[in-house]
Amino acid sequence: MSTVEDAAETDSATADEVRHGDDPAPAAGAASRSGRRGLITLLVCAVVLTLAGSGLLVRAHQLSASPAASNDALTDTEATTRVIGDVSSALGKVLSYTPQDTDVTAQAARELLAGRAARQYAALFGQVGARAKAQHLTLTTQVVRAAVTRLTDRDARLLVFLDQVAQRKGKPAGAVPAQLSVSAELRSGGWLITDITAR
Known part of the structure; x- marks a missing residue:
């Protein structure tokens, strides 16, 4: 009888671990998704900064090439x-x-x-x-x-x-x-x- 009860308790503990997220596999998946989000954020920031820098260079050239700048x-x-x-x-x-x-x-x-x-x-x-x-x-x-x-x-x-x-x-x-x-x-x-x- 005790063997059946011990097995039932083990199953119940395993079910609780699954419900509470103690399984190491989902934790690794979440870390992977978090890493991808960070990489995407960095890429977006790099693109925005590159575009902003290009815009500033173009504007600076326009100002330096304007008639007022050479007057x-x-x-x-x-x-x-x-x-x-x-x-x-x-x-x-x-x-x-x-x-x-x-x-x-x-x-x-x-x-x-x-x-x-x-x-x-x-x-x-x-x-x-x-x-x-x-x-x-x-x-x-x-x-x-x-x-x-x-x-x-x-x-x-x-x-x-x-x-x-x-x-x-x-x-x-x-x-x-x-x-x-x-x-x-x-x-x-x-x-x-x-x-x-x-x-």
């Missing part, structure tokens, strides 16, 4: 001041004349203008010089404000506001404001005006 007018005050000074001085010389010194103005234009600006000036100044002598016309040009909108180590673009005072012999002087877009190039250590457009 020294925003950062180099010395170069900005110099180009404003050179262009303002050149405009004052090539857009000012008296009936007696049109040759001096033409010579200044040959030294301070280049490219399209030089060609335009050469085409127009012959007529202007003749008119200045015939009408005893004096024109004085002064830059009142200039701003550099774009600047590199080779070229610049400026917005220039100037006042021009014209006077004919025996008549009162008349002042006229003007606004120009000016392009300039750095050549042989100085800024030459390459394009002038009235705005």
Whole structure:
């Protein structure tokens, strides 16, 4: 009788162990699943970090390649001041004349203008010089404000506001404001005006 009871108790204990999860096989399976979840989490994190890093690299390239990043007018005050000074001085010389010194103005234009600006000036100044002598016309040009909108180590673009005072012999002087877009190039250590457009 005791043998039957002992067998029954052994079966009952085995059933309790199974119910309470004391079997080592399920514990090993759970550890395996937990390890797989950890590996998947690591892979997902790696992919997310790689994508985020790529996105940041692309954005950094866009910022460094943008026009603002290559515009020294925003950062180099010395170069900005110099180009404003050179262009303002050149405009004052090539857009000012008296009936007696049109040759001096033409010579200044040959030294301070280049490219399209030089060609335009050469085409127009012959007529202007003749008119200045015939009408005893004096024109004085002064830059009142200039701003550099774009600047590199080779070229610049400026917005220039100037006042021009014209006077004919025996008549009162008349002042006229003007606004120009000016392009300039750095050549042989100085800024030459390459394009002038009235705005």
